[in-house]
Amino acid sequence: MKVIGNLDWRHPLVRLRIWVATPIQKLFAAIGLWKPARKDELECEQKDAVEAVGDRGSQLRLAYKTPRDEFTDATAIDYTPTGLAIKNGVCFARYSIRPPSTAEILKSRKIQPARTIPAGTVIEAETPYTYGDWVGDFVLALITAENIVEPLVLPKVLADKPYVLRDVNALGISYVIANETLRIENARILQKRIPSYYWGKPEVAAFRNKFNITPPSPKPGSMIYLGRFDTKSEAAQRVYPSETVARIVENLGGKVFDTREASPEKFDALAPEMETVIADQGSALFGVMHSQTKNVIELTQDDWWHSANLFIANGAGVENYAVIHLYEKSDDDLRNRIEGHLRDFGVIN
Structure with a gap:
């Protein structure tokens, strides 16, 4: 668990470090030792709701109040x-x-x-x-x-x-x-110019244009699982039941992709198999910008979810997006939840 550098805000030592450092840094700013961003430069407003279902509902995009x-x-x-x-x-x-x-x-x-x-x-x-x-x-x-x-x-x-x-x-x-x-x-x-990762359609279009991505139509009924497996995170380590989910997806006729092998070229090649994407929470979900994905089910730790992937997916044209929290879910719970969302999205009967 990292305490210095890329912080895991869940760790009590990180919270303590921030608690100690904040008043010291405010003093340093007041006496001119450094120049932080002004409060008005960071002030945000909420707008543009994007729909999600499951363990997270509709999410609002953040935008700077002063462009x-x-x-x-x-x-x-x-x-x-x-x-x-x-x-x-x-x-x-x-x-x-x-x-x-x-x-x-x-x-x-x-x-x-x-x-x-x-x-x-x-x-x-x-x-x-x-x-x-x-x-x-x-x-x-x-x-x-x-x-x-x-x-x-x-x-x-x-x-x-x-x-x-x-x-x-x-x-x-x-x-x-x-x-x-x-x-x-x-x-x-x-x-x-955008707080956090609150991308929309213009940002996804710019990404596709600059990287020369022309997403192909996926095969009807195609499904793929983007699993983290033993990925070593550059931030705080997260653990996902990737092997279990892989078996569930394979039993449903879908493919499995180990995101440790992710690259733009790999996502270009996988795009025809990505009508429905089931994925462990992480940046591999950016792969939907290489495809015309219709449905996404995102699996996440309860205290490590950010709506970035939802907004990028929405900008990429994804129609249906579900979030499943993993805490205390048995293998049967996961299978039932995944299959339930796939039925709701019309993927399976």
Whole structure:
């Protein structure tokens, strides 16, 4: 269970750490040691209900109350290998890939750039830990921005992840890696314009367009299970009854896919088999953007569900979406719940 870095908010030590750090960081902000986002910049409103059934009902999309511009520009930004943006010794949250820790705030004034580049683009984000974070924040910025100043500057913490360079290369964007702190004389910051991952149809359309995805029609009656099996999460570890669900789906005539093998090419190949998708909660569900999926059943731990997949699926044209909580479900409970939703969706009799 990780306590420092990509936080698992369920862990009591994480809650304690945040409780201790919050007033200290407020004091540091008040005396000018760092510049967090202003309260009005983070304020959100709810809109655009999307329907789900099962253990979660209709969900509302979050949007910033004050819409943000595509980008802002800044001069003389020192950009660290961990993705923090520092100007005159002060860390700016709105230019960084995450808020700094208390220790990082104290070290900011001592950071010196190793070299200088004349210009480049960095991305404001909320969390930089998982593939879902990468797509939800960073890829979204790259596929919706029209004013990128190349090169894109990638912090080492991101560039070390294999899917990051894969996706940037697929988009044809030149980049440099901040293996050491870089001074960017003229920095363009692509601003985070959607809180969390509340994508809609325009965002999914942009993803499909930029990655040259033309989803084929799935085979009528096709069904696939996207199972996590022994996936080691980049965030807090989650455990799913993947073997059990695989047997249930196979008995219903569906296919099983181990998401440890997931890639854009694999989802392109699987798209004809994806009229109905049953999936463990996770970013593999982004695979519906490669298909014309009609039905989704998402399996999730009770305290680890986020509506991101629901909104992305809705943007991709999914018609029916069910959520099943896994807590204290027996094998028979799972089978009955899955079959019940499949009947409701008209998949089985």
